[in-house]
Amino acid sequence: MIVVELIIVLLAIFLGARLGGIGIGFAGGLGVLVLAAIGVKPGTIPFDVISIIMAVIAAISAMQVAGGLDYLVNQTEKTAA
Structure with missing residues (x-):
């Protein structure tokens, strides 16, 4: 089975x-x-896991709107080059 x-x-x-x-x-x-x-x-529904995932998505969304993700990508490109 x-x-x-x-x-x-x-x-x-x-x-x-x-x-x-x-x-x-x-x-x-x-x-x-x-x-x-x-x-x-x-x-059972894993509410703890769902809450953590929702918090991470909300944080990423806020960073995207504020331009933080572009900043992090630029910083990463500088250190990688």
């Missing part, structure tokens, strides 16, 4: 990589639905 579950997860990852963008999320949801259909019990 674990082999079937692993194949489903890998197929969902492959499909998401092929679709790109929002398709990654849809492929993940499809993978969860297929796993639930074959009887795998879904676990």
